[in-house]
Amino acid sequence: xxxxTAPPAKTSHHLAVFGDLxxxxxxxxxxLGDGVRITLFVPRSRLASCDGVEHAHAVxxxxxxxxxxxxxxxxxxxxxxxxxTHALALVDHLAYEAAVAMSAIGVPFHAPATMERVGDxxxxxxxxxxxxxxxxxxxxxxxxxxxxxxxxxxxxxxVFKPVSGTGSAGAVMVRDEKEIDAAYGxxxxxxxxxxxxxxxxxxxxxxxxxxxxGRHLVLAITRKFSDPATLVExxxxxxxxxxxxxxxxxxxxxxxxxxxxxxxxGPSHTEVILGPDGPVPIxxxxxxxxxxxxxxxHAATGVDLDTVQPDQALGRSVFEEVRSTLETHAPRRPYQAxxxxxxxxxTTFTGAELPGGDHVQVTALCLKGDxxxxxxxxxxxxxxxxxxxTTAEEALDLARExxxxxxxxxxxxxxxxxxxxxx
Numbered sequence: 001x002x003x004x005t006a007p008p009a010k011t012s013h014h015l016a017v018f019g020d021l022x023x024x025x026x027x028x029x030x031x032l033g034d035g036v037r038i039t040l041f042v043p044r045s046r047l048a049s050c051d052g053v054e055h056a057h058a059v060x061x062x063x064x065x066x067x068x069x070x071x072x073x074x075x076x077x078x079x080x081x082x083x084x085t086h087a088l089a090l091v092d093h094l095a096y097e098a099a100v101a102m103s104a105i106g107v108p109f110h111a112p113a114t115m116e117r118v119g120d121x122x123x124x125x126x127x128x129x130x131x132x133x134x135x136x137x138x139x140x141x142x143x144x145x146x147x148x149x150x151x152x153x154x155x156x157x158x159v160f161k162p163v164s165g166t167g168s169a170g171a172v173m174v175r176d177e178k179e180i181d182a183a184y185g186x187x188x189x190x191x192x193x194x195x196x197x198x199x200x201x202x203x204x205x206x207x208x209x210x211x212x213x214g215r216h217l218v219l220a221i222t223r224k225f226s227d228p229a230t231l232v233e234x235x236x237x238x239x240x241x242x243x244x245x246x247x248x249x250x251x252x253x254x255x256x257x258x259x260x261x262x263x264x265x266g267p268s269h270t271e272v273i274l275g276p277d278g279p280v281p282i283x284x285x286x287x288x289x290x291x292x293x294x295x296x297x298h299a300a301t302g303v304d305l306d307t308v309q310p311d312q313a314l315g316r317s318v319f320e321e322v323r324s325t326l327e328t329h330a331p332r333r334p335y336q337a338x339x340x341x342x343x344x345x346x347t348t349f350t351g352a353e354l355p356g357g358d359h360v361q362v363t364a365l366c367l368k369g370d371x372x373x374x375x376x377x378x379x380x381x382x383x384x385x386x387x388x389x390t391t392a393e394e395a396l397d398l399a400r401e402x403x404x405x406x407x408x409x410x411x412x413x414x415x416x417x418x419x420x421x422x423x
Contacts, residue, residue: 014082015314016041016075016107018089018098021052027310039078041071041094068100068112075101088313095119095286110263110286117261118286121195122163127260134253134280138197147184150196151177157199159231160187169377171231173199200282202275205240207254207268208289208297210305212312212319214264218251219297219326222289223392223423224271230375235339235399238296241392241423246274253279265312267305269293291378292386296336299388302329333359333388337395341383341407342375349382352409360387360402372412383407393423 012035017024021040028036040056043064053059060074071094078084087102087109089095095115102109117123125138139150140163151158151174160183161171170190172183187194204224210217223240226233242250254270261284269289271282288294294305302325308318351368363384366372373380385403389395407413 013037013086013314014039014084016078016084016087016098016102017056018042018087018094019046019091020050021056022090023052023306024088024090024310025052025055027307028314031311031314031316037082039084041074041098043093046093066097068097071097072101072104075105079105079107086314088310090287090309092119092285092287110266114262114264115286118263118284119164121161121283122193124257124261124281124283125195125197128257128281131256131260133256133260136197136200136280138195141184141188141194141196144181144184147194147196148177148180151180154196154198158196159199160184160194160196162187162190162192163195164192169379173228173231200273200275200280202273202280204282205242205250205272205274205279206236206289206293207251207270207272208238208293209254209258209268209270210303210308210319210322211258211263211265211268212317214259215319216255216258216268217319217322217326218254219301219303219322221247221250222293222296227375230377232342232375232378232380233291233340235337235396235403236291236293237335237337237392237396237399237423238293238300239335239392250274250279253281254284257281257284267294267309291340292338292384296338296386299331300334300336301326302331333390333395335389335392335395337387337389337392337399339385339387339396339399339403340381341385341403341410341412342381343372343412344374345413346374347372347412350410354383354409355402355405357402359389360385360398362402362406382412383410396423 013032014037015028016039018041037057039058041060042050044061045064047061084107087107089098096119099110099112099115103112117127122140128134137154139153141147141150157175170187172186174183206222208219220238221240222236222238224236250272253272257270267288270284273280288305298304303322312318349366349370349372354362356362366382372382383406385399387395387398
């Protein structure tokens with residue numbers, strides 16, 4: 001543990017933040033007033049890139065492979081010195097460890113069982129199966145022989161992915177038995193058992209929701225598009241252009257998942273396939289959607305998750321405020337879209353003057369001279385375009401066309417468009 005600054009003379013609140021600080025110090029001061037102490041808990045490898053670490057009063061960094069017991073021991077030591085009063089986790093990593101540690105010292109947070117169901121894709125599937133909800137054939141594989149047997153049980157096509165992975169890292173589509181060995185090698189390379197599950201066909205969506213005291217508000221439904229070769233997300237548009245019945249079914253699916261895993265408060269991001277027989281959940285997260293989705297929610301609905309999430313964690317009831325905002329917000333250009341550019345072959349990021357214009361913003365995700373890897377996870381994308389529109393099609397077309405222009409300017413070979421990427 002290393003002290004970033006001296007503790008305040010009088011501490012009335014002590015906030016544990018797990019994984020990343022972002023603007024939490026400012027939010028805590030605005031919500032709780034003076035006398036707030038913040039301790040950051042972060043895996044060692046993420047410490048250098050952690051946002052806002054200089055504003056923490058103390059930092060606890062453990063090895064990346066530290067388990068929940070080790071993090072609990074560290075939390076207990078901090079709590080014994082200056083009792084913790086609140087806890088917050090804004091990212092996936094350490095969410096389960098935070099739940100175990102906070103439960104051990106009696107500070108309000110998500111239940112450990114909930115975070116386990118959220119973080120473990122196989123456990124989520126079993127939890128839904130126990131309730132008779134949204135069955136999807138799946139198997140766990142701890143070795144290549146088990147992977148081959150799993151494919152026979154699940155059927156083709158199927159998907160291999162780390163059981164607790166994020167960002168599409170290690171996710172591989174298997175369409176032929178000849179692909180099993182390579183797919184298992186890729187998926188198992190992340191140090192976890194491999195989930196083998198039936199590939200579900202249909203358009204992809206995510207449901208952005210906010211919960212309090214077990215009540216759920218669906219903020220928005222996002223239409224998502226993924227690269228068919230790597231399953232990496234290419235872009236999305238919000239609100240999704242769905243019929244009333246379709247939107248209700250997708251929203252109900254997400255709420256059923258939240259109830260099943262036991263998520264009772266905070267933001268959530270639930271991914272859903274709308275198949276020929278109705279919606280099927282893919283996974284859920286106890287956090288806001290990434291890739292600018294939380295910002296798109298703010299623009300489209302008026303709900304600022306950067307504000308209401310920490311305010312709620314710090315003790316303020318925000319449910320009715322969120323509901324009121326949803327009912328009254330009416331933006332002039334209500335549709336938001338994001339599209340990415342990447343490369344199929346390894347290269348170097350050259351840097352260039354990127355296109356822009358009204359209602360569109362282009363962001364380079366690399367610096368000039370950075371190596372560019374072939375697309376295999378969300379970390380390999382190199383250009384992001386965000387656009388707005390009066391219709392979903394207008395926003396999406398503007399984002400995709402600008403991404404293609406940016407890729408051409410950067411001499412990249414992939415603007416990430418595909419004939420299936422239509423509304």
